[in-house]
Amino acid sequence: MSDTEYHEEEVLARASQGDKDAFGALYERYAERIFNYVYYRTGNQHDAEDLTARVFQRAMNHIRNYTDRGVPFSAWLYRIAHNLVANWHRDRSRKQEIPIDDLPILPTKGDHPERNLVRSQEQDALLKMIRKLPPERQNLLILKFVENMSNAEIGKIMGRSEGAVKSLYHRTLLALRDQLEDQNLNLEGE
Structure with a gap:
């Protein structure tokens, strides 16, 4: 057991006995990660x-x-x-989207405004596709790409084996690729 795990175990024990300072330490450690997860699922900072x-x-x-x-x-x-988040979506019976204006587009050296616009449109299209995925697949992508977690860590959170996470990840990426290809074919046919 690492020092960090031992320390967390000690903090958890104190927090479970009502130590508010110990719970505050847990809050400090995890608040940003939980906020990021919730934000990517809701698309709204205030919510x-x-x-x-x-x-x-x-x-x-x-x-x-x-x-x-x-x-x-x-x-x-x-x-x-x-x-x-599931209750929040159920209560609203529709999914929120992140407005395209909220997506940061940082110009790089030598970038042209047209390239930025195309990148922005591609990001918007990808976010729309991701938001149409089942919640489990959205969770997987958030934990993998936003939280940078390993498949083993994701498996512990999702209650799945590492192999099951790899399989779900592979199927999710293939589904997104197919959707992108279909979208590109539709755009070419117009």
């Missing part, structure tokens, strides 16, 4: 801030019941976040 706060409020209210089942504490937080 992401609200849902992130609710994740940690729920975690604080139930940390006494937390038991280590061999998965990281972060997996418990991601499950809470996943459930709250």
